[in-house]
Amino acid sequence: MNQFSAKSNKLSYKNSGVDISAGNRFVRKIKTTLKSTHNKGTIGSIGAFSALFDPKPYKLNDPILVSASDGVGTKLVIANEMNNHKYIGIDLVAMCVNDIVCQGARPLFFLDYLATGSLDIGKASTIIKSIATGCRESGCALIGGETAEMPGLYKGADYDLAGFAVGVVERSNILPSAIKENYFLLGLESSGLHSNGFSLIRDIVSTFNIDIHDKAPFSRKKLGDILLTPTKIYINNLLQLIEKKHVYGISHITGGGLVENIMRVIPSDLTIQIDLSTIKPQKIYSWIKGISKISDNEMLKTFNCGLGMVLVIDERNVKNSLKLLKSLGENPRIIGSVIKGKSPLLKGSLF
Structure with a gap:
C-alpha cells in the first residue's frame, strides 16, 4: 500500500467533520417537538424533501401571503458565553412574526x-x-x-440561526x-433589548471589562441572563x-431604532412627533446610557429603548384600543401623533 492509498483510507465525510448519522438522530429527536x-x-x-401547508382552513376570501426572514445577530455570542440556549x-421566531403582523397578517408557518x-x-x-416555544406562542x-x-x-461552539415565516392577510x-x-x-x-444592538453591547462589555456572569448593578440577576431575556411576541394581542x-399602521422597533422604524409606515407627506418623556x-437602558455615555440620538437609533411595537390609531378608536390592550396584559401609552411635515419632531427627554 503506497502512502496515497493509506491516506485515502482515512478519508470520509464523517472524518471531514460532517456526521450524517448524528444529523439523522437529531431529526428523530425533534419530531415530537415540531409536532407540538x-x-x-x-x-x-418532517422527513420529506419539502413541507406542505393548506391555507383553506383559514377561510379567507382574497388571501395575500406575507413573508419575513430574520436572524438573532450577535446575541448568539452572549448565548454561547452564558451557555444558555433555551x-x-x-x-428568532419573534423577529420574523412580529414583522409579519405589521402588515396585518396572521403567521401560518415557520422554517429555521x-x-x-x-x-x-x-x-x-x-x-x-x-x-417551537415561539411558534406555539405565535400560533x-x-x-x-x-x-x-x-x-x-x-x-x-459558534453557530448561526436564521428564520423564515409566512403569514396571510385579507x-x-x-x-x-x-x-x-x-x-x-x-x-x-x-421585554428589554430584544435582538438588536448586541454588537454595541458587546463592545461596551469589552471596553469596560465587564463580566456578564456577574450580577447586574441594577438587578439580582446576572447581566448575561438579563441580556438574554427573550424578544416579546405580540401576535395574539395585536391580532385581536x-x-x-x-389599527392603521404597526411598526416593529428593531434595527434602526424608534424613529426610523415608525417612519417606515408613515405617508411621505406626513411625519411624527414624539414625547420622549412618555417612553x-x-x-438596562439607563445602565447602558450611564456607563457608556452614549448620546440619546445613538440610543434611539440603536435600541428599542423600551418600546417593541408602535401602533397608529385614529382619534375615534384610541380610547377603546387602550382599554383592550390593557385587558390583554399590555401597558400601552400614547407617545405622540402623526403631523404634517417632513422631519420627525422629538421633544422631552428619554432619560
Missing part, C-alpha cells in the same frame, strides 16, 4: 436554519425546542428547516392603510386589535 406546533393548516410531518429560538461547525445534538435540540407551525454542519466555516386588511394627520402613536413595552379594525426605558 402543528396548527390546522399543517400537512404531514430562549434564543424565541428571539441552524448552521454550526459540529452538531451538538443536545444543544441543537434545546435551540429547536425554544423555536404558527414549525414545519421544517435545515441543520448544516460546516467545519472550517464555524469554529468551536387583501382588504393589509396594513399600513390610510394614515392621516392627528392619528395617535401608541407604544407597547418591550386588528380584527376590530382599530420610560427599562433599567
Whole structure:
C-alpha cells in the first residue's frame, strides 16, 4: 500500500467533520417537538424533501401571503458565553412574526436554519425546542428547516440561526392603510433589548471589562441572563386589535431604532412627533446610557429603548384600543401623533 492509498483510507465525510448519522438522530429527536406546533393548516410531518401547508382552513376570501426572514445577530455570542440556549429560538421566531403582523397578517408557518461547525445534538435540540416555544406562542407551525454542519466555516461552539415565516392577510386588511394627520402613536413595552444592538453591547462589555456572569448593578440577576431575556411576541394581542379594525399602521422597533422604524409606515407627506418623556426605558437602558455615555440620538437609533411595537390609531378608536390592550396584559401609552411635515419632531427627554 503506497502512502496515497493509506491516506485515502482515512478519508470520509464523517472524518471531514460532517456526521450524517448524528444529523439523522437529531431529526428523530425533534419530531415530537415540531409536532407540538402543528396548527390546522399543517400537512404531514418532517422527513420529506419539502413541507406542505393548506391555507383553506383559514377561510379567507382574497388571501395575500406575507413573508419575513430574520436572524438573532450577535446575541448568539452572549448565548454561547452564558451557555444558555433555551430562549434564543424565541428571539428568532419573534423577529420574523412580529414583522409579519405589521402588515396585518396572521403567521401560518415557520422554517429555521441552524448552521454550526459540529452538531451538538443536545444543544441543537434545546435551540429547536425554544423555536417551537415561539411558534406555539405565535400560533404558527414549525414545519421544517435545515441543520448544516460546516467545519472550517464555524469554529468551536459558534453557530448561526436564521428564520423564515409566512403569514396571510385579507387583501382588504393589509396594513399600513390610510394614515392621516392627528392619528395617535401608541407604544407597547418591550421585554428589554430584544435582538438588536448586541454588537454595541458587546463592545461596551469589552471596553469596560465587564463580566456578564456577574450580577447586574441594577438587578439580582446576572447581566448575561438579563441580556438574554427573550424578544416579546405580540401576535395574539395585536391580532385581536386588528380584527376590530382599530389599527392603521404597526411598526416593529428593531434595527434602526424608534424613529426610523415608525417612519417606515408613515405617508411621505406626513411625519411624527414624539414625547420622549412618555417612553420610560427599562433599567438596562439607563445602565447602558450611564456607563457608556452614549448620546440619546445613538440610543434611539440603536435600541428599542423600551418600546417593541408602535401602533397608529385614529382619534375615534384610541380610547377603546387602550382599554383592550390593557385587558390583554399590555401597558400601552400614547407617545405622540402623526403631523404634517417632513422631519420627525422629538421633544422631552428619554432619560
